[in-house]
Amino acid sequence: MANSETTQQIETLAAELGELYLDIAKWHLRLDDAHLHQKLAERIYPILVENQVSEDRVLPILQNMMVKVGGGRREIPLIDLLPMQGQVQLFDILEEFQKENM
Known part of the structure; x- marks a missing residue:
C-alpha cells in the first residue's frame, strides 16, 4: 500500500x-x-519525505539533472534553463506540496 x-x-x-x-x-x-x-x-520526492526542502538540497538536484539539447549532442544542467522566477515557483510548489501531502 505504501x-x-x-x-x-x-x-x-x-x-x-x-x-x-x-x-x-x-x-x-x-x-x-x-x-x-x-x-x-522522483529526485525531489525523498527530500520532501525527509522534510528537508532547502536550497542546499534542491539546487544540486537541478545542477546535476542534465537536459539533452541539439539531438543529444550537448547536455545543459536544468538549473541553467530554469529562469529565476521558475526556481521561486519550484520552491513554492514544494513547500505547498509538503504542507498538503506530508
Whole structure:
C-alpha cells in the first residue's frame, strides 16, 4: 500500500512540477512537454519525505539533472534553463506540496 501511495504522490508532484517552464531563447517549454517533470519529481520526492526542502538540497538536484539539447549532442544542467522566477515557483510548489501531502 505504501508503495502505491508513494507512486501516487510522486505522480501528483510531477503534475505540479510540469507547469514550470524552461526558458530557451525566450521560448517557454513546460517541463511536462519536455518530459522532465517525472524525473525531477522522483529526485525531489525523498527530500520532501525527509522534510528537508532547502536550497542546499534542491539546487544540486537541478545542477546535476542534465537536459539533452541539439539531438543529444550537448547536455545543459536544468538549473541553467530554469529562469529565476521558475526556481521561486519550484520552491513554492514544494513547500505547498509538503504542507498538503506530508
